[in-house]
Amino acid sequence: MTESRRSSRYERPRYPISFTALILGVVIGIAGGLFYAWNLAPTEEFNTEPWQLRADDQAHYVVAIMLNYAYDSDLALAVTRLAQLRPPVDPIQYVADVACDLARSGYVNDNSGLTAIRAMMRFYQGQGRTGCADQLIPAAEGPIATEALIIAATPTLPPPPTKTATPSGSPQLTPTTEIRAPSTPAPQSAFQSINPTTFCDPEFAGVIEIYVRDGRGQPVPGQPIRVVWADGESLFFTGLQPLRGLDYADFQMTPNTGYTVEMPGLSEPTNQLIASTCVSADGTETITSYRVIFIPR
Numbered sequence: 001m002t003e004s005r006r007s008s009r010y011e012r013p014r015y016p017i018s019f020t021a022l023i024l025g026v027v028i029g030i031a032g033g034l035f036y037a038w039n040l041a042p043t044e045e046f047n048t049e050p051w052q053l054r055a056d057d058q059a060h061y062v063v064a065i066m067l068n069y070a071y072d073s074d075l076a077l078a079v080t081r082l083a084q085l086r087p088p089v090d091p092i093q094y095v096a097d098v099a100c101d102l103a104r105s106g107y108v109n110d111n112s113g114l115t116a117i118r119a120m121m122r123f124y125q126g127q128g129r130t131g132c133a134d135q136l137i138p139a140a141e142g143p144i145a146t147e148a149l150i151i152a153a154t155p156t157l158p159p160p161p162t163k164t165a166t167p168s169g170s171p172q173l174t175p176t177t178e179i180r181a182p183s184t185p186a187p188q189s190a191f192q193s194i195n196p197t198t199f200c201d202p203e204f205a206g207v208i209e210i211y212v213r214d215g216r217g218q219p220v221p222g223q224p225i226r227v228v229w230a231d232g233e234s235l236f237f238t239g240l241q242p243l244r245g246l247d248y249a250d251f252q253m254t255p256n257t258g259y260t261v262e263m264p265g266l267s268e269p270t271n272q273l274i275a276s277t278c279v280s281a282d283g284t285e286t287i288t289s290y291r292v293i294f295i296p297r
Helices: 019-040 055-072 075-083 091-103 111-125
Strands: 147-151 154-156 172-174 178-182 191-199 207-212 224-229 232-237 248-252 258-262 277-279 285-287 289-296
Touching: 055 075, 055 091, 055 111, 055 224, 055 232, 075 091, 091 111, 207 224, 207 258, 224 248, 232 248
Parallel strands: 207 289
Antiparallel strands: 147 178, 154 172, 191 289, 207 248, 224 232, 224 258, 277 285
């Protein structure tokens, strides 16, 4: 009787692909891709609309609008900017609700946060609104400025777009709401600019980046910035691009033109910044960019 031969592991059929190695390679590839996308080359968002910001960033955006309003008292501009957030209630009450949320948080633990919430309180109290911040935050010293009654527009917001749609135009306005515009004095303090630094980057060619920070290096939104050149000037404010920082603002220069940067009424102008040509590290010819930082004097 012939004895059957025992099968050997070396005689088993072999497969051209190792499934264990394949699965391990897929896992490593996914992990490497996520690390690269999140840490080495994260996606930068551009042209983000205010209503697309995260809830925390929307609150900071409201703070910037209110500090801007405390400076220029432009009620129509403030209401229009608030409407761009597409709040679930009318824009004035929305400010009161945001102030309430911030007053319950650690946002009021420093003077800049307390100043911002008081600016919000003056705004909505002047329009006859109330919020929980009225009980949580002590009133600022001195009376609120006298109010002047005007008729302003209440925003009528368009229906929400689809995920791929981009909102176009400004919200339509219907004159139905009575709004009181207080004449609020601008907060005053003295700032100075640190010597501007230059950088040469083809992706950010000819840009003046401006930052305003307090004595502890924390961002200060809603601060006025003025750029002046030979035949014109531009006034704008920090904090209106929350994704770049609450202390951030920028200005696009024209080649071969000189500019000065200042915080009007709060600082001296910088030395002239020239939009001259430069060569980047990869040999590309582009326009010099500047970084200007303002700090308390």
